[in-house]
Amino acid sequence: MHRTRIIDHVILLIGAFIMVTPVVVAFMTSTHDAADIHRNGLSLTWGGHFAETYETVLTREGGFTGKVTGFNMMMNSMILGLGFAVGKIVLSMLAAYAIVYFRFPLATFFFWVIFTTLLLPLEVRILPSYEVMNALKLTNTYTGLIVPLLASATGTFYFRQFFKSVPDELLEAARIDGAGPFKFFIDVLVPLSRTMMAAIFIIMFVYGWNQYLWPTLMTTDEGFFTLVRGIKQILLVWVGSNIPDYNEAFALAILAMLPPVMIVVIFQRWFIKGLTESDK
Amino acid sequence: MRGTSGREGQQAPAKRVQFSSPFLPYLFLAPQLAIILVFFYWPSVQAVQSSFYLEDPFGFGSTFVGLTNYTDVLKSTEYLGIARFTAVFTALVTFFALATGLLLAVKADGVIRGNAADKTLLIWVYAIAPPVAGLIGMMFFNQHIGPMVELARWFGWDIKVGLDYSDTAFAMIVVSVWKQIPYNFIFFLSGLQGIPVSVREAATLDCRSELRRFWTVTLPLLAPTAFFLLIINTTYALFDTFGVIDVMVKDKAANNPITLVYKVYMDGFRGSDLGGSSAQSVILMLVVLVLTVFQFRFIERRVHYN
Numbered sequence: 061m062h063r064t065r066i067i068d069h070v071i072l073l074i075g076a077f078i079m080v081t082p083v084v085v086a087f088m089t090s091t092h093d094a095a096d097i098h099r100n101g102l103s104l105t106w107g108g109h110f111a112e113t114y115e116t117v118l119t120r121e122g123g124f125t126g127k128v129t130g131f132n133m134m135m136n137s138m139i140l141g142l143g144f145a146v147g148k149i150v151l152s153m154l155a156a157y158a159i160v161y162f163r164f165p166l167a168t169f170f171f172w173v174i175f176t177t178l179l180l181p182l183e184v185r186i187l188p189s190y191e192v193m194n195a196l197k198l199t200n201t202y203t204g205l206i207v208p209l210l211a212s213a214t215g216t217f218y219f220r221q222f223f224k225s226v227p228d229e230l231l232e233a234a235r236i237d238g239a240g241p242f243k244f245f246i247d248v249l250v251p252l253s254r255t256m257m258a259a260i261f262i263i264m265f266v267y268g269w270n271q272y273l274w275p276t277l278m279t280t281d282e283g284f285f286t287l288v289r290g291i292k293q294i295l296l297v298w299v300g301s302n303i304p305d306y307n308e309a310f311a312l313a314i315l316a317m318l319p320p321v322m323i324v325v326i327f328q329r330w331f332i333k334g335l336t337e338s339d340k
Numbered sequence: 341m342r343g344t345s346g347r348e349g350q351q352a353p354a355k356r357v358q359f360s361s362p363f364l365p366y367l368f369l370a371p372q373l374a375i376i377l378v379f380f381y382w383p384s385v386q387a388v389q390s391s392f393y394l395e396d397p398f399g400f401g402s403t404f405v406g407l408t409n410y411t412d413v414l415k416s417t418e419y420l421g422i423a424r425f426t427a428v429f430t431a432l433v434t435f436f437a438l439a440t441g442l443l444l445a446v447k448a449d450g451v452i453r454g455n456a457a458d459k460t461l462l463i464w465v466y467a468i469a470p471p472v473a474g475l476i477g478m479m480f481f482n483q484h485i486g487p488m489v490e491l492a493r494w495f496g497w498d499i500k501v502g503l504d505y506s507d508t509a510f511a512m513i514v515v516s517v518w519k520q521i522p523y524n525f526i527f528f529l530s531g532l533q534g535i536p537v538s539v540r541e542a543a544t545l546d547c548r549s550e551l552r553r554f555w556t557v558t559l560p561l562l563a564p565t566a567f568f569l570l571i572i573n574t575t576y577a578l579f580d581t582f583g584v585i586d587v588m589v590k591d592k593a594a595n596n597p598i599t600l601v602y603k604v605y606m607d608g609f610r611g612s613d614l615g616g617s618s619a620q621s622v623i624l625m626l627v628v629l630v631l632t633v634f635q636f637r638f639i640e641r642r643v644h645y646n
Binding site: 075154159164184228232244266273292294328 | 355356357358359360361365366368369371372376379380383387390440444447448450451459460461462463464465466467468469470471472474475476477479480484486490518521522523526527530575580582583586587590601604608609614617618624625629632
C-alpha cells in the first residue's frame with residue numbers, strides 16, 4: 061500500500077514536470093540575450109535581461125508597416141477576448157431566456173435552427189465564411205474578427221440548461237408580484253446567473269483570446285493583429301537572420317499566454333465548474 | 341468547446357409557467373438568429389453550392405460541374421495521403437492525450453482528493469493557444485538550441501523537425517498531446533470524483549487488486565466521460581491542431597505532414613481552388629456530422645440505461 065502511494069506521487073510529479081517545464085524554460089530563456097541563447101541553448105536559469113527584452117517586445121515598432129508594437133497586438137487580443145466573451149454571454153442569455161421562459165409557436169423550430177450550429181465548426185467552412193466577410197466588407201475590422209465567432213450555440217446551451225434548473229416557483233412568485241418579462245430577467249435571472257456568467261466568461265475569454273485560424277484569415281492589416289495571430293510572423297522573420305531573436309520570440313509567447321493562464325489559475329474553481337458542469 | 345454542451349438534443353420540457361407575448365421572444369432571439377443566419381447558414385450553404393461549381397481562374401463566373409470536384413479530390417493521391425496521415429495523427433493524438441489524462445487523473449484522485457491548488461499545475465496548459473504551444477515546441481525541437489534534439493541524439497536519433505517528414509509528424513503529435521492533456525485530466529478527475537464513496541468502498545472490499553478494480557469497476561463507470569472525451573479529442577485533433585501545424589510547418593507544407601483542415605486552407609487561400617476547397621469542406625462537414633450523430637446516439641442510450 062505504502063509503495064503504491066510513492067509511485068502515485070512520482071507519476072504525478074513527472075506529469076506536473078512535463079506540463080510545467082516547457083513554459084518555465086520558455087520564460088527563463090526569454091530573459092537571456094539572443095547571442096547567449098544561440099551559444100548555450102535553452103535555459104532554466106534567470107538571464108537578467110528581462111526588462112530590456114520585454115520592453116523591446118512591447119514597445120518596438122515593427123512589422124512590414126513599421127508601426128505595430130507588441131502592446132498593440134496585446135490590446136487587439138484583449139478586444140477579441142473581451143468582445144467575444146461579453147457578446148457570447150449577452151446573445152446566449154437572451155436567446156436562452158426566450159427559449160426557456162416563453163411560449164411561442166416557433167419555439168421548437170428556432171431551437172433546432174440554433175442547435176444545428178453545434179454540428180459544424182468554423183474550421184470546415186472557413187473559405188465560404190471568408191467570402192461572406194469579403195462581400196460584407198468586414199475584413200480588417202473588429203466586427204469581422206469577433207461577430208462570426210459568435211455564430212455558434214455553445215453559450216445558449218449552457219444558459220438553457222441553467223435556466224431550466226431554476227425553480228419554477230421564482231417565476232410564479234415574480235408574476236404574483238406583478239413583474240413583467242424584463243423585470244424578471246434583470247432582477248431575478250441575471251443575479252441568479254452570476255456564477256454561471258463568471259464561469260462562461262472565463263471559458264469564452266480564453267477561447268476568444270486563443271483564436272488563431274479566424275484572425276489569420278480576417279486580418280491582413282497588422283494594426284488588427286492579435287498576439288496569437290502574430291506568432292507565425294515571428295517565426296517567419298527568423299528565416300535568413302544569423303542569430304535569431306529567440307529571446308523576443310519567447311517573450312511574445314509568454315505574453316500571449318499570460319492573460320488566459322492567469323485567469324484560469326486565479327479563477328480555477330469557476331473555470332472547472334464552467335467546463336464540466338455545463339455539460340451534464 | 342465545440343460540442344461540449346451539445347450532449348442533450350431533446351427539446352426542453354416547457355417550464356410549468358411561461359410568459360406569453362406575441363413579439364418578445366422573437367426580440368430576444370433576434371440577435372443570435374441574425375448572427376447565425378449571416379455567419380453560419382449563409383457560408384454553409386455557399387460551401388455546398390460552390391463545391392458543385394468550377395470557378396473560372398480569371399474571375400469570369402463559374403460553371404456547374406456536378407460531382408467533378410468531389411471525384412477529383414477523392415482520386416487525388418495527394419489528398420488520400422493527407423487523409424491517411426490525418427487518420428493516423430488523429431488516432432495517435434487522441435489515444436495518447438486520453439491515456440495520459442486518465443493516468444494522471446487516477447493518480448491525482450488517489451493523492452490530492454479535493455485539493456484544488458495541487459491540480460493547478462496539471463491544468464494551466466489548457467489556457468495556452470495551440471500556435472503558442474507550437475512555437476514552444478519548435479524551440480524545443482530546434483536544430484541549434486532544442487533540448488529534445490539533444491535528448492533524441494542521446495538515443496542515436498538524429499531528429500530533423502521541418503525537414504524530415506516523420507520527425508515533423510512526431511513533434512506535432514507530441515505538442516498536440518501536451519496541449520490536450522489538461523482538458524482530459526479535468527474531465528476524468530471530475531468523473532472519478534463523481535463516483536460515490538459507497539461504490540468505491542464496496543469495490544475495495546470485493547477486489548483486492550488495484551489494477552483489476554480499475555478495469556472492472558472504475559473504467560466502466562468512467563465510460564460515459566471517456567466516450568464524450570473521445571469525440572471531443574477527435575474533433576480537437578482534426579480541427580484545433582491547425583495552429584500547431586501551421587506554426588510547425590511554417591508555410592513549407594510541401595514535404596511536411598499536414599491534416600485535412602490545413603489542406604482546405606491551403607487550397608482555398610493559397611491555391612485559390614474554390615471548388616476543390618469547398619468540396620473538401622463538405623467532405624469534412626460529413627465527417628463531423630457522422631461524429632456528432634454517433635455522439636447523440638450514444639447519449640440517447642446512456643439516458644435510457646441510467
